[in-house]
Amino acid sequence: MTLAMNFGRAINISLDNISFEIIYDGEPHQITTRNNEYVNLMMLIYDRFADEEFGDCRGMGKCGTCMVEILNAREKLASFDRNEATTLAKMDVNQQNIRLSCQLMIDKNLNGLQIRVL
Numbered sequence: 001m002t003l004a005m006n007f008g009r010a011i012n013i014s015l016d017n018i019s020f021e022i023i024y025d026g027e028p029h030q031i032t033t034r035n036n037e038y039v040n041l042m043m044l045i046y047d048r049f050a051d052e053e054f055g056d057c058r059g060m061g062k063c064g065t066c067m068v069e070i071l072n073a074r075e076k077l078a079s080f081d082r083n084e085a086t087t088l089a090k091m092d093v094n095q096q097n098i099r100l101s102c103q104l105m106i107d108k109n110l111n112g113l114q115i116r117v118l
């Protein structure tokens with residue numbers, strides 16, 4: 001862990017790798033990233049797989065186009081909790097392992113997960 005200064009505030013930056021699998025278009029891809037390399041999981045998927053229709057509202061939690069299924073979820077993932085429950089309910093999704101990737105932070109809790117882009 002590294003301590004850095006940002007506008008006079010001390011912040012913790014972890015340089016530890018975070019590794020997980022993204023299943024995109026049926027193909028598994030091993031991903032390695034770091035805390036804060038991307039704002040959220042949606043931005044990572046959008047950047048690495050260049051799908052223009054993915055993440056239409058750019059992380060507002062309203063469009064539902066960034067849905068992913070966590071295939072081996074162990075615990076509740078850290079979330080931004082903006083509009084996610086409302087958007088999933090509007091789409092008749094009530095499975096705990098289906099999430100909006102824009103609401104999931106890139107952190108160590110993603111390590112070892114298999115995440116299928118829906």
Ligand code: FES
Nearest residue numbers: 055059061064102
């Ligand atoms: S990007 Fe629109 S809900 Fe996630």
